[in-house]
Amino acid sequence: MFDYLIAKTLGGKLILRIEDTDKKRQVAGAVEGLINILDWVGIKFDEGPHLGGEFGPYIQSERKEIYKEHAEALLKKSGAYRCFCSEDRLKKMREERQAEKLPPRYDRVCRNLSEQDIIEKLAKNEPFVIRQKIPESGEIIAHDELRGGIKFAVQDLDDQVLIKTDGLPTYQFANVVDDHLMKISHVLRGDEWIPSFPKNILLYQGFNWEPPKFIHLTLTLNKEGSKLSKRQGDIAVEDFRAKGYLPEPLLNFCVLQGWHPSASDKAPKEKTDEILSLDQMVEYFDFKDMGTSPAIFDVAKLDYFNGFYIREMSLEKLTKLCLPFLGENLKLTADSKKQELDYIQKVIGLEQERLKKLAEIGELTAFMFADDLQYESKLLIWKKITPEQIKINLQTVFELLEKISEAEWNKKNIEEVIMGYIKTQKFKVGDYLWPMRVALTGREASPGPFEVAEVLGAAECLKRINQAIKKL
Incomplete structure (x- = not known):
C-alpha cells in the first residue's frame, strides 16, 4: 500500500x-x-x-549467480568470510553462550582462518556459509526517514550469514544487492527489522554503494496489543475478500493504519472525514507524514468503512457482487419469481443500508426467499397483548391488504392503508405492525414491514399473514 x-x-x-x-x-x-x-x-x-522490465529477473531464486558474484567481491574486499562451522557446533556454541548469559551470536571462530586453512577445507569440499565481517568496535548511525538517525554499537552485532550452504542468499544479502541493482529509492519494511538495519548499512558501505531511503513501518496490533496472527483471526486479504469486504474500504482502512490525511498539508482543510479514494490517497499522501506509533486493527472500523462503500454503491453493482453469496437462499424456493434478477435486486435493496459485508446478505435475506417460513408462534406476540387479540389484529391487516389491487401494491399505498386505519381507530402502532412484520419475515429484527411487503408482493404477503393467523 x-x-x-x-x-x-x-x-x-x-x-x-x-x-x-x-x-x-x-x-x-x-x-x-x-x-x-x-x-x-x-x-x-x-x-x-x-x-x-529492465531489472529482471524479478524472482530471487533465478538470480543466484548475481548473488554469488557479489559475495565473491565482498570476500575479496575482506567484508565477508567463509564459515565452515557445522550445525552441531553452532548449536553447542549457542547453548554454551546462553548458559553464560551471553548473546547467542556467532563466536567468529572462522573469521580469522588462514588462507591455507581455507584452501584445505575447500579441497575437502567442506560445506560453508559466507558471513558478513562486522567491525569489532565503534558505532554506526543508520538513518530512518521517520525516526532520524539511530545509533548502534557494532560490537553488539552478529556476523550474519549472507550466503547459505546451498549457495542461496539470505534475505538480508539478497535485498541489499537487488535494491542497489534495481535502483530502488525507498525501502519500506516493518520496524521489527530495525535491529538488522545497521548490518544493512554496513553492507552498503562494504560495497561502496549509496543506500536507499529506509522507512520502518510500525506494526499493526490487535486490540489486546499483540501482533496479528492467523491463530487469532483472518489476516490475509483473501480471507477478507471471501467474507465480502470490498477493495476500496480495505485500502481506505489500511492507509489509515500508518498515515492520516489530517497530518498532510496536501489535503484540503475542509477534509475532516476519513473516507479516501485511491486517487485521493495519491493526491494527499507524503511519506514524511507517516506515524511511528503502533496501529490497532479495529475490525469494527473496517466494517464501518465497508458498510459506507456498500451504501454508496449502485444497487445494480451491489446485486452483481452479492449473487455469489445467495446460492443457498435460492434453494429455499421453487417460485421462479423469487429467482428472477429483478426480485433479487429488490431484496438486496432492502438490506443495503444495514449490510456491512457482502457475505451477510445470505443470512439477512433468507426469509425473503423461503417458501415455508419457519418461526415460533410466540414471536408474533407484542408485549402483553394476548394471542387472541394478535390474531384479530392480523386478520384486520389481512383484510386491509386484500383490498389493495396489484397495480397499486407499493410501499406508499400499503403504509397509508395500514397507518390510516390505526390512526383512525386510535390503536397503538406496535399492536399491529409488530405481528405484521413477524408474519412477513419470521424475525425480531428486519427491514420495515411496508418495505418488505412491497417486495414480497400481494400474494406472498397475504399467504404469510394467513399462515401466521393459523399459528395462533
Missing part, C-alpha cells in the same frame, strides 16, 4: 520482486495469488515477473 503511494506521489515505479530464497516457506501458487489479490484491490505494478 505505502510502496504504491510513494511510487505514485514521487513519479516512480512500483516493482514486484519475489523473495523466494527460503525454500522451506515456499507455497505453490503463492506468487500468482499475490499478483491476483493485489490487482483486485487496485495495486498495479510497473515491473515484475509477470510484466518484465
Whole structure:
C-alpha cells in the first residue's frame, strides 16, 4: 500500500520482486495469488515477473549467480568470510553462550582462518556459509526517514550469514544487492527489522554503494496489543475478500493504519472525514507524514468503512457482487419469481443500508426467499397483548391488504392503508405492525414491514399473514 503511494506521489515505479530464497516457506501458487489479490484491490505494478522490465529477473531464486558474484567481491574486499562451522557446533556454541548469559551470536571462530586453512577445507569440499565481517568496535548511525538517525554499537552485532550452504542468499544479502541493482529509492519494511538495519548499512558501505531511503513501518496490533496472527483471526486479504469486504474500504482502512490525511498539508482543510479514494490517497499522501506509533486493527472500523462503500454503491453493482453469496437462499424456493434478477435486486435493496459485508446478505435475506417460513408462534406476540387479540389484529391487516389491487401494491399505498386505519381507530402502532412484520419475515429484527411487503408482493404477503393467523 505505502510502496504504491510513494511510487505514485514521487513519479516512480512500483516493482514486484519475489523473495523466494527460503525454500522451506515456499507455497505453490503463492506468487500468482499475490499478483491476483493485489490487482483486485487496485495495486498495479510497473515491473515484475509477470510484466518484465529492465531489472529482471524479478524472482530471487533465478538470480543466484548475481548473488554469488557479489559475495565473491565482498570476500575479496575482506567484508565477508567463509564459515565452515557445522550445525552441531553452532548449536553447542549457542547453548554454551546462553548458559553464560551471553548473546547467542556467532563466536567468529572462522573469521580469522588462514588462507591455507581455507584452501584445505575447500579441497575437502567442506560445506560453508559466507558471513558478513562486522567491525569489532565503534558505532554506526543508520538513518530512518521517520525516526532520524539511530545509533548502534557494532560490537553488539552478529556476523550474519549472507550466503547459505546451498549457495542461496539470505534475505538480508539478497535485498541489499537487488535494491542497489534495481535502483530502488525507498525501502519500506516493518520496524521489527530495525535491529538488522545497521548490518544493512554496513553492507552498503562494504560495497561502496549509496543506500536507499529506509522507512520502518510500525506494526499493526490487535486490540489486546499483540501482533496479528492467523491463530487469532483472518489476516490475509483473501480471507477478507471471501467474507465480502470490498477493495476500496480495505485500502481506505489500511492507509489509515500508518498515515492520516489530517497530518498532510496536501489535503484540503475542509477534509475532516476519513473516507479516501485511491486517487485521493495519491493526491494527499507524503511519506514524511507517516506515524511511528503502533496501529490497532479495529475490525469494527473496517466494517464501518465497508458498510459506507456498500451504501454508496449502485444497487445494480451491489446485486452483481452479492449473487455469489445467495446460492443457498435460492434453494429455499421453487417460485421462479423469487429467482428472477429483478426480485433479487429488490431484496438486496432492502438490506443495503444495514449490510456491512457482502457475505451477510445470505443470512439477512433468507426469509425473503423461503417458501415455508419457519418461526415460533410466540414471536408474533407484542408485549402483553394476548394471542387472541394478535390474531384479530392480523386478520384486520389481512383484510386491509386484500383490498389493495396489484397495480397499486407499493410501499406508499400499503403504509397509508395500514397507518390510516390505526390512526383512525386510535390503536397503538406496535399492536399491529409488530405481528405484521413477524408474519412477513419470521424475525425480531428486519427491514420495515411496508418495505418488505412491497417486495414480497400481494400474494406472498397475504399467504404469510394467513399462515401466521393459523399459528395462533
